[in-house]
Amino acid sequence: MPATDLPLLIDVALEAGKIATRYSGPQAQRWDKPEGAGPVTEADLAVNAMLERDLQAARPDYGWLSEETEDTPDRLTRDRVFIIDPIDGTRSFAEGSRTWAHSLAIAEHGEVTAAVIYLPLRDLLYAAARAQGATLNGSAIQVSKHAHLPEAEILAAKPNLDPHHWQSGSAPKFRRVYRPSLAYRMALVAQGRFDGMLTLRPSWEWDIAAGDLILREAGGVCTDRSGQPLRFNNARPRLNGVVAAGSDIHASLCAQLDPRGVGISA
Incomplete structure (x- = not known):
């Protein structure tokens, strides 16, 4: 895993937040996907377009899998692949809620090696790289030790x-x-x-x-x-x-x- 993969994901996640928050959820143009696959808004598509452009330019040898891009078999031939949800929680976004996120990951031979979950309206940026721990807004985090x-x-x-x-x-x-x-x-x-x-x-x-x-x-x-x-x-x-x-x-x-x-x- 290149040492710069996580900083790259953080940079584009912050840019995704700027793009998405230019749209007002309830006023954003919205469509329903075929076969009950859920809604998509113009914000999802704008974020996806930026991520696909910038990430593939930065890592042209990585494959691409995104909720808002038509899938192709090409990614299966790549050692590393971006796995992207431009806006996770589109229904919440469209309703004007603050609880939606950009979810960005890189997987290498099936295992995720770098990841970011960013909630711009809650100012929460979760990040991790393989064998480097996980953080929230730069501070280390750990799971609950509750046992019962x-x-x-x-x-x-x-x-x-x-x-x-x-x-x-x-x-x-x-x-x-x-x-x-x-x-x-x-x-x-x-x-x-x-x-x-x-x-x-x-x-x-x-x-x-x-x-x-x-x-x-x-x-x-x-x-x-x-x-x-x-x-x-x-x-x-x-x-x-x-x-x-x-x-x-x-x-x-x-x-x-x-x-x-x-x-x-x-």
Whole structure:
């Protein structure tokens, strides 16, 4: 991993924030993607255009995977690839909320090596590079050391509690909380604000790649719903959910999940 990869991601994330905040969420032009894939706004497209231009100019040998760019097989031939969500939490952005993020990552041979999650309206910039720890606005962060699931606060959408996800036929006891941006949920766990997070539906790589590294560099464990490490730049860029927490809470959640379940939640 080039030593300049993380500074590059930080620079373009800050520029993305300047572009996105020029648009007023509810007034930004908005479209619905085909097949129920969710909304996209003119801000998403403007941010994506800048990121694609500047990042590919800086690293022409890296592949490209973004929510807002048509995917091609070319990235599968590259050792390193950018994995980008120009705006994670587009619905929140369009509603005028402050809780949306730019999520930027670089993966090398399937493992994320540099990552940034930036929430410009909350002035929060989470960053990590492989074997260098994770930071929030330049200060080191680490996951919660909470060990007891019944008292833990877990970021999860309500459908994750559906009985078919759990071996016993019911979800374990924990305190459920929610934030709309999946990248922000992962960052909040890395920060230690919450004890864990889970999303049990198939999850797009661009939603979770940056959070995966930031969580692991903050001392957490981040896997799919079956407990397997997350690997990126797959031919079909969708993973089998995400479970992330400190080691004890992660183990408790995975022990009770049914790995055969088919996720439908957010």
